[in-house]
Each structure stands twice: as C-alpha cells, then as structure tokens.
Amino acid sequence: MNAISGKGRTGLPAAVIWGYVATLIFMVGDGLEHGWLSPYLIEHGLTIQQSATLFTAYGAVLAIASYFSGVLTEAFGPRKVMLAGLLLWLVGQVLFIEFGLKDQNYAWMLPTYALRGFGYPLFCYSFLVWVTYRSPERIMATAVGLFWAAWSGGLYVVGSYFPAYMIPKIGYVGLMWSAVVWVVVGGLVGILVVKDDGIKRQGNSKEKLKSLLSGLTICVEKPKVAIGGIVRIINSTGIGALPIFFPLYLSSEYGFTTEQWLQVWGTMWVANIIFNLIIPYISDRWLGWRNTVMWVGSFGCGVMTLVMLYTPQFFGNNFWAMITVGIFFGIILCGFVPLTALVTSMAPDQKGSAMAVVSFGAGMSYFIAPAIVGAFIGIIGVHGVMWVFAGLYFLGAVLMKFMTLPDEEKQNESSYLMEKQTS
Structure with missing residues (x-):
C-alpha cells in the first residue's frame, strides 16, 4: 500500500502513475476496433453514410458522458464514476457483438455501440x-501529458498494432471479445488505486445539481473556458474522422491494405506518445501553453492534414512516405496537450467544471467528425472534407489568440500604461 500511496520520481503520487497504467490498458480494449470497424462494416453491406451515422451516435453519447465526467467526479468522487463507465462499456460491448456485429444487424448496432460510448469518458476523464x-501546478502540463500519452498509447498504438497482428489469428469478432479482457483488467486496476481524496465534494442534492450545471454556467462566467472547449473540439475532429473514410480512400485509390493503414495509424501514435512527454515539458519551461497550442497544435495540424492528403498523390503507394507523414502528424498533435492545463488555470477554484467543458469538447469531436464526413463526403469528396478539417485547425489557431492567462493580461496592461506614460 505504501508503494501506491507514495510518490514516484516524477513528483506525482504513485497512485496517479498506476492510474496511467490503468488508463492505457482500458483504452487498448476500447480502441481495438477504431482503425478497422468502418471499412469492415462497409465491406459487409453498410453504406459509408450508415457507418458515419453509427459513429455519430457513438460520438453524441460520448460527448454527453465527457461533459458529465468532470462534474460527476466532483459530485460523487472518481471511483463511483469510473465504475459506472466500466459497467456501461461492458454492457454495450457484449450486446453490440452478440446482437449487432455477428448478424450485421444495424438496428442493434446503433443503440448498443452508442451505449458503449459512455464507457471511456466516465472512466478516463x-x-x-x-x-x-492531485498534481502540483509546476508540473501540471507534464502530468496531463502523461495521461494523454497513456490514453493514446492504449487507444491508438496498442489498439492498432494488436489488431494488425491478431486479426489473421482470431478474426474480427474474436478481437472484439478480447477487448473485454483488456477493459476488465484496466478497469479493476483503476478502481483499486484511485481514491476519492483531493477533491472538494458537494454534500446535499442541491449542491450536486449546482455542480452538474456548473459546466454550463462557467462558460458564461468565464468565456475563455468556452473558447478552450471549442479548441478542444477542433483538436480531435480531424484526426478522429480519419479512420472513418481515409483507409477506404487509400485502399481504393492507391492500393493500401488495412494492415498497412493500421501500421501507419499506430506509428503516428507511437510518435505522439514519445513527444507527449517532450512537448509539454518544453511548453512548461519555455514556449508557454498558449503559444504551444496555437502554433504547434492548431496551425501545425492544419498543415499536416493537407500533407497527409497530398502525400499519396505525389508518392503513390509508398508505405514509408505515409509512415513518415504519420510520425510528423503524431508529433505535431502533441501541441494540444497544454490546453487542459491552460483551461483549468482559467478557473482554479472550479477545475472540475472547467474539465467538464474540456472533456465535453473532446467528446463532441467524435460526434462532429463523423457528422461532417456523412454530410459532405458525397458532395465534396475526400479532398473537400480534408480541407474542411484543415480549415477547422487553422480556426483553432485564431481562437487561441484570445486565450491569455490573467498574468499575461496584467503584463500587457502594465506595458500599455508604461508606453502611454512615456509617449
């Protein structure tokens, strides 16, 4: 018990470090189908619009769960919320496999896959x-970066390489059943190590209801938190939409296989994990949170979205060219990591409410991304959709101009007064 309650070399409590391990394992199970499910369903009779609708429904539920994760944690404590996420995921997964995937029954797929969307936001967020x-302010961005490293490591890295290796051995349905094992193990580890300490809890029902609504009211009271939520939506929108349509595009136009795509996708997130630990450190020490999100994350991802689109046109079916693009895209995506620290610093006494907005933004991206694909891919094609996502990233860079910290505002105001006095 002392090992769990003590502190690691990072300065973080050991329980937090074990929580990262639990997050990684849980997200492996959650992510085993993300890279291949849409092409698989389309090959078995669904249209691309039906597949997009499936992921849109999943994203809608995920967005709701993402919002409530923060305020529910403040109201009831993290352990109860994590347990609820684990149970809802398991129910959705079993029903989806048994009544939806096995029989290719779309009527069952839609509600059961959506139910599954409650799982990881309630557990992980x-x-x-x-x-x-629990984390000291001086290493907040690093602590959040470690979380996202674990999250993406499970969802995208192991969640991509494991299927690429196991699909020929146990098949698609067998792979989905193996996800249950990953989630149960990660879920149990997380619930055992995470305590309900460190969070100021609301006592009576009135206070809990106020906490649930605080994620909405804080956007009015502190508009910069709302802007941060919008940028968080943009953060995952383009990257979250890629598995829905881009593997099909690479396959039909350039002959890439599903296994090749999964390796590109997985390698992208390997690079992301490595630099999830480096870029937040640089951000904390030198570059600053706002500049990192603005230039590295938002502007950089806009550029890399277009690079990924046009690379096959210049290099054809060149696996290593796509791997290289994936590596750089994964690195640049790390520029969004300080956003959580930036937004919560805007409301130091309402971190749970601010996190609710950030988490809701993360969830909404998985609703908006497939909705954009379903609505526009038949009209403007793959190229048009990719340009839409690139444009959203560039919009995020513009919005970050308004995300100044209180200290920066005071500094800017002092500089303005000094200039005025000397003029």
Missing part, C-alpha cells in the same frame, strides 16, 4: 479530473 487536483 474522471481520473483526469483527479489528476488535475
């Missing part, structure tokens, strides 16, 4: 709220 409370 409630843990992230706890991390923001």
Whole structure:
C-alpha cells in the first residue's frame, strides 16, 4: 500500500502513475476496433453514410458522458464514476457483438455501440479530473501529458498494432471479445488505486445539481473556458474522422491494405506518445501553453492534414512516405496537450467544471467528425472534407489568440500604461 500511496520520481503520487497504467490498458480494449470497424462494416453491406451515422451516435453519447465526467467526479468522487463507465462499456460491448456485429444487424448496432460510448469518458476523464487536483501546478502540463500519452498509447498504438497482428489469428469478432479482457483488467486496476481524496465534494442534492450545471454556467462566467472547449473540439475532429473514410480512400485509390493503414495509424501514435512527454515539458519551461497550442497544435495540424492528403498523390503507394507523414502528424498533435492545463488555470477554484467543458469538447469531436464526413463526403469528396478539417485547425489557431492567462493580461496592461506614460 505504501508503494501506491507514495510518490514516484516524477513528483506525482504513485497512485496517479498506476492510474496511467490503468488508463492505457482500458483504452487498448476500447480502441481495438477504431482503425478497422468502418471499412469492415462497409465491406459487409453498410453504406459509408450508415457507418458515419453509427459513429455519430457513438460520438453524441460520448460527448454527453465527457461533459458529465468532470462534474460527476466532483459530485460523487472518481471511483463511483469510473465504475459506472466500466459497467456501461461492458454492457454495450457484449450486446453490440452478440446482437449487432455477428448478424450485421444495424438496428442493434446503433443503440448498443452508442451505449458503449459512455464507457471511456466516465472512466478516463474522471481520473483526469483527479489528476488535475492531485498534481502540483509546476508540473501540471507534464502530468496531463502523461495521461494523454497513456490514453493514446492504449487507444491508438496498442489498439492498432494488436489488431494488425491478431486479426489473421482470431478474426474480427474474436478481437472484439478480447477487448473485454483488456477493459476488465484496466478497469479493476483503476478502481483499486484511485481514491476519492483531493477533491472538494458537494454534500446535499442541491449542491450536486449546482455542480452538474456548473459546466454550463462557467462558460458564461468565464468565456475563455468556452473558447478552450471549442479548441478542444477542433483538436480531435480531424484526426478522429480519419479512420472513418481515409483507409477506404487509400485502399481504393492507391492500393493500401488495412494492415498497412493500421501500421501507419499506430506509428503516428507511437510518435505522439514519445513527444507527449517532450512537448509539454518544453511548453512548461519555455514556449508557454498558449503559444504551444496555437502554433504547434492548431496551425501545425492544419498543415499536416493537407500533407497527409497530398502525400499519396505525389508518392503513390509508398508505405514509408505515409509512415513518415504519420510520425510528423503524431508529433505535431502533441501541441494540444497544454490546453487542459491552460483551461483549468482559467478557473482554479472550479477545475472540475472547467474539465467538464474540456472533456465535453473532446467528446463532441467524435460526434462532429463523423457528422461532417456523412454530410459532405458525397458532395465534396475526400479532398473537400480534408480541407474542411484543415480549415477547422487553422480556426483553432485564431481562437487561441484570445486565450491569455490573467498574468499575461496584467503584463500587457502594465506595458500599455508604461508606453502611454512615456509617449
């Protein structure tokens, strides 16, 4: 028990570090189908619009769960919320496999896959709220970066390489059943190590209801938190939409296989994990949170979206060219990591509410991304959709201009007064 309650070499409590391990394992199970499910369903009779609708429904539920994860954690504590996420995921997964995937029954797929969307936001984002409370301010961006490294490591890295290796051995349905094992193990580890300490809890029902609504009211009271939520939506929108349509595009136009795509996708997130630990450190020490999100994250991802689109046109079916693009895209995506620390710093006494907005933004991206694909791919094609996503990233860079910290505002005001006095 002392090992769990003590502190690691990073300065973080050991329980937080074990929570990262739990997050990684849980997200492996959640991510085993993300890279291949849409092409698989389309090959078995669904239209691309039906597949997009499936992911849109999933994203809508995920967005709701992402919002409530922060305020529910403050109201009831992280352990209860994490347990609820684990149970809802398991129910959705089993029903989806048994009644939807096996029989290719779209009527069953839609509600059961949507139910599954409650799972990881309630489990992982409630843990992230706890991390923001337990971590010292001086290493906050690093602590959040470690969370996202674990999150993406499970969802995208192991969640891509494991299927690429196991699909020929156990098949698609067998792979989905193996996800249950990953989630149960990660879920149990997380619930055992995470405590309900460190968070100021609301006592009576009135206070809990106020906490649930605080994620909405804080956007009015502190508009910069709302801007941060919008940027968080943009953060995952373009990258979250890629598995829905881009593997099909690479396959039909350039002959890339599903296994090749999964390796590109997985390698992208390997690079992301490595630099998830480096870029937040640089951001904390030198570049600053706002500049990192503005230039590295937002502007950089806009550029890399277009690079990924046009690389096959210049290099054809060149696996290593796509791997290289994936590596750089994964690195640049790390520029969004300080956003959580930036937004919560705007409301130091309402971190759970601020996190609710950030988490809701993360969830909404998985609703908006497939909705954009379903609505526009038949009209403007793959190229048009990719330009839409690139444009959203560039918009995020513009919005970050308004995300100044209180200290920066005071400094700017002092500079303005000094200039006025000397003129």
